Amino acid sequence: MKFLIAILGLLVVFALSFVASNNKRGIRYRPILIMIVLQLILAFFLLNTVVGTVLIQGFSDIFTNLLTYASEGINFVFGGIANEGQAPFFLNVLLPIIFISALIGILQYIKVLPLIIRFIGLVLSKINGMGKLESYNAVASAILGQSEVFISVKKQIGLLPKHRLYTLCASAMSTVSMSIVGAYMTMIDPKYVVTALVLNLFGGFIIASILNPYKVTPEEDKLEVQEEQEKQSFFEMLGEYIMDGFKVAITVAAMLIGFVALIAMINGIFSGIFGISFQQLLGYVFAPFAFVMGVPWKEAVDAGSIMATKMVSNEFVAMLDLGKHALSPRATGIVSIFLVSFANFSSIGIIAGAVKGLHEKQGNVVARFGLKLLYGATLVSVLSATIAGVFL
Template sequence: MRFIFLFTGLALVFGIGWLVSSDRKNIKFKKMGIMFALQLVISFLCLNTTGGIQVLSSISSFFSWLMEQAAGGINFVFGGLVIQKGASVFFLNVLMPIVFISALVGILNYIKVLPFIIKWTGWALNKVARMGELESYFAISTAILGQPEVFLTVKDEIPKLNAKRLYTICASAMSAVSAAVLAAYMELVPGKFVVTAVFLNILSALIVSCIVNPYDVGPEDEITRDELTGEAAKEPFFQVLGNYILQGFKLAVTVAAMLIGFVALVTFLNSTFTAVLHISFTQILGYIFSPIAFLMGVPVSDITEVGSLMATKLLTNEFVAMGDLHQLASQLTPKGNAIISSYLVSFANFSVVGIITGSIKSISEKQSVSVAKFSMKLLLGATLASILTGTIVGLYF
């Protein structure tokens, strides 16, 4: 039965991707097959082997430890405002640690640890998938650095890209999440699903691009690894550290503002719909998205709740949906929990389309016009990538 739902989930992704494909005759089946096989290997090792489970547990424990270290700075600044154990203040306990994690990312970037990992992991991915040096490098970069910062790592190349290559890197940016927010996610959903989804999403975005946006990278279009990782002017250490800390704080405040607005809006809509139609807005969304959840392998008893969470993420953001899931988790089956937890780990929502368009515009006005033209296809592709990731994770539950 699990394999039947793996097939239906894949058929859903491929069918929708085929309908909106820019070149149906040249869909890259071989590249897709290689990357899908790699996803099966990764997910099997992560979720179905003792060693993989222990590694994921260690990673989750490490991020939990980082959250504890972040509490030192939070306690110093906010003092008695920090709620005692057993209660929670979302902004302090979940969002504020992003500042500390961002500082660590800055340090690792400054001492060339992250550039080394990105460079050679991207090289290995390109050797396996043959997606192109730029696409492979960027897919790994965005899973570590996040956006909009990740676009700055390829700012010299963006003006030179054709629309198809530009689509692929933007889809990767929407399908991945930054290392700075992983600890925050792990406060809301199980860490093993967060880490597994990060790995799978890198490949899911590229697989969907092979359907929606197929192309070949010729020798004349190829960008060498040395060009992508060339030395940049090095700023003083404490200036870099300060910049990353401020970026982390701005991110935390931005997420908090969006949560206040979106959660209040959803609450308003739920109250209004319940008063007028005797059914909440989120329940209506749940029924609309429930067929998709069913085809992904979500048990029938969970499809309405999971469908509602899928819609909430698309219309608001992943933090809002994860907050709702945190409250609902005990009511869902283990399989339903696994699929929706993995699905939510990405930036695929309407607001991020604007962020990406703005990021590209700051680098190239001309290219931002191209992004604006395919923005809805970009959101659809990133959502399909999340569906693919959730479907694969569901295979093991």
């Protein structure tokens, strides 16, 4: 039965993508089919094999150790501020982002990350049928973050046509930054975080290939990655990345305070007037999508509510909400994978703002296709969750 539902889910995703395509005749089905097969193989490998389990456990252990190291610095500054036995979200989940951001800065500085990003991007470009720039950007987004990645390709931003710019922005919204992966792993099972990261990488290209198909000529297929204009010293760089990590932690904390409070208020208003909370109402709207992803129908409304919460607020709020529901292991896994991306309304502003800071005209272009950007990124999350649901 779950295989039939998975097929239905794939058909729904592809139908919704096809309807919104800006060039239906230009869709190339061969790369799409190859990437779907790769997604299925990778999902099976990560979720249903011993080797996959070992790899995920190793990845999880790395972040567990990093969070332990991060807690040394946090305890030094904030030791004794919390009541004994309690685990404040800000201290235990958000502040470790600072340490992981510093590590990413070090790996950038010693040229390890750029080498990895370029290599994986080159391999991806052979598979997805798109340009080197698009493939580089997809990998870089998963490591550097959805706004920071555009700095590395700022020389080319002003030269890109609308269709290529869309793919770059779609990749940025469909994935997540490596600096906050550790935070996710404290809230949902690490194996779902890792699986989502891998599936979203290919899913972004699959959906973009349907929504926004095009060919890149050899003359256009150039990759120029921006290097630092002025060479920073090691400690200048380290200080900058530490402060960047702190800004991310504070920004997420502020958004959580605002969104959680607003949702609570809206739920209260809806409950008082209609006898049903706003999240429950959205749950009914998103329930069919949860079902075609593989969530059992009896849990589809609760799952749909969590999915909707993620889209109207952000993934952190939704992950906190997921912890309040007693979903089955299968439903929890499917919804968890759906949540691991930046596909929400606030990301439209973040990405448009990042591009506008580098090139005002192109930033306005991004703002105009912002809703289509969110539409595509949400379909990527649905596709990844559907594929994973086959093996859960």
